[in-house]
Amino acid sequence: MRVRRIGVGVIGTGFMGRCHALAFRTAPLLFPVEARVDLAMVADVNAAAAESMARQFGFAAATGDWRALVECPEVDIVAITAPNALHKEMALAAIAAGKHVYCEKPMALGAADAQAMADAAAAAGVRTLVGYNYLHQPAVAFARKLIDRGEIGSVVRFQGVNDEDYMADPAVPHSWRCRADAAGTGTLGDLGSHIVALARYLAGPIVELCAVTRTVIAERPLPGGAGATAAVENEDQADILVRFADGALGTIATSRVAWGRKNRLACEITGSRGTLIFDQERMNELRIYTADRPGEANGFRTVPMGPPHPGYAAFVPAAGHQLGFNDMKVLEVAHLLAGIVEDRPLYPDFSAALEIEKVLQAVVRSAERKAWVRVDEV
Numbered sequence: 001m002r003v004r005r006i007g008v009g010v011i012g013t014g015f016m017g018r019c020h021a022l023a024f025r026t027a028p029l030l031f032p033v034e035a036r037v038d039l040a041m042v043a044d045v046n047a048a049a050a051e052s053m054a055r056q057f058g059f060a061a062a063t064g065d066w067r068a069l070v071e072c073p074e075v076d077i078v079a080i081t082a083p084n085a086l087h088k089e090m091a092l093a094a095i096a097a098g099k100h101v102y103c104e105k106p107m108a109l110g111a112a113d114a115q116a117m118a119d120a121a122a123a124a125g126v127r128t129l130v131g132y133n134y135l136h137q138p139a140v141a142f143a144r145k146l147i148d149r150g151e152i153g154s155v156v157r158f159q160g161v162n163d164e165d166y167m168a169d170p171a172v173p174h175s176w177r178c179r180a181d182a183a184g185t186g187t188l189g190d191l192g193s194h195i196v197a198l199a200r201y202l203a204g205p206i207v208e209l210c211a212v213t214r215t216v217i218a219e220r221p222l223p224g225g226a227g228a229t230a231a232v233e234n235e236d237q238a239d240i241l242v243r244f245a246d247g248a249l250g251t252i253a254t255s256r257v258a259w260g261r262k263n264r265l266a267c268e269i270t271g272s273r274g275t276l277i278f279d280q281e282r283m284n285e286l287r288i289y290t291a292d293r294p295g296e297a298n299g300f301r302t303v304p305m306g307p308p309h310p311g312y313a314a315f316v317p318a319a320g321h322q323l324g325f326n327d328m329k330v331l332e333v334a335h336l337l338a339g340i341v342e343d344r345p346l347y348p349d350f351s352a353a354l355e356i357e358k359v360l361q362a363v364v365r366s367a368e369r370k371a372w373v374r375v376d377e378v
């Protein structure tokens with residue numbers, strides 16, 4: 001039997017580039033993928049970094065020109081891990097070359113760009129996936145299963161937060177993340193997009209919202225700038241009231257200057273008959289309360305993730321042994337490879353991630369107008 005070959009091209013050698021490369025190496029070892037996955041090429045604007053990563057991870061080739069990767073006949077999937085502003089141009093070029101696209105979040109700098117990407121992918125018939133990795137982790141997938149099974153009744157409230165402190169220190173230098181032309185929004189696109197993705201996955205589409213945003217640290221030192229500073233052009237924090245399509249209400253908050261928070265992607269979903277609590281800082285647990293137990297013995301129970309939960313058993317055969325961040329990316333890549341090999345839809349693809357971009361844009365508009373904004377208006 002001739003095994004199908006899938007060639008992978010990764011653009012970017014930073015945090016996510018390395019995480020993608022590791023996941024493409026690992027996923028076929030842990031999941032039954034009916035294809036041979038080849039690390040075909042890695043690209044970075046820093047050609048030496050691309051070469052070094054090619055050697056380390058075993059890519060067949062390296063380049064300093066991402067367009068060469070997109071055009072390379074050995075590449076079937078283009079994984080985009082460059083800064084946000086480059087996602088649209090790279091994705092459109094990859095789609096035009098007939099490649100499947102695996103793009104990091106946020107998908108684009110705004111809803112119009114995301115729409116153009118979703119339209120192009122639909123017209124070309126290629127598969128797409130956006131890197132909302134938390135949707136693939138066992139506790140979140142299990143929460144979705146419980147909600148779908150009606151274990152907490154109908155969702156009436158979603159309280160979500162995604163806080164980190166990676167920019168809480170005013171001495172953290174200015175970077176592409178602080179520039180509107182490179183990153184678009186600040187914490188909204190970087191962290192807020194993940195909790196909006198989670199809200200949509202667990203409680204359905206957001207139809208209306210009212211938001212406030214703030215840039216807490218207005219200036220940051222330029223790297224190697226001998227005391228020179230530059231203005232931070234996007235928000236450090238955002239607080240949002242939301243209304244979901246089926247009537248549920250909620251709050252979503254995000255900050256990149258929340259001292260002490262390292263990856264507090266957390267949510268509490270209250271239903272008509274129970275509540276679920278998830279916190280990525282304790283990613284191997286789900287807390288569950290259901291109203292159907294005797295009152296005197298009832299309370300939240302903490303369920304450790306284990307083989308019965310979606311995706312866990314591929315890594316460890318015993319409960320409570322803990323998965324980590326990179327394992328989530330492996331689960332995401334396994335989903336991507338299965339979707340491509342079996343030709344079935346991926347989630348969230350460009351059309352689903354476009355809806356997340358619309359919510360983020362509605363947040364910006366609401367904060368500017370100091371008013372409620374309907375998501376379908378943007």
Ligand SMILES: NC(=O)c1ccc[n+]([C@@H]2O[C@H](COP(=O)([O-])OP(=O)(O)OC[C@H]3O[C@@H](n4cnc5c(N)ncnc54)[C@H](O)[C@@H]3O)[C@@H](O)[C@H]2O)c1
Pocket residue numbers: 011012013014015016017043044045046049066081082083084086104105106131132133189190
């Ligand atoms: N899914 C997640 O949990 C998660 C986590 C972190 C970052 N991200 C997303 O991943 C993307 C990258 O973030 P990061 O933290 O890896 O950033 P990073 O700064 O660590 O890496 C970015 C890489 O892109 C390269 N690059 C820049 N311009 C390029 C060009 N023109 N051609 C080729 N390469 C180019 C840089 O040299 C660098 O290697 C962002 O969109 C970010 O939002 C997602």
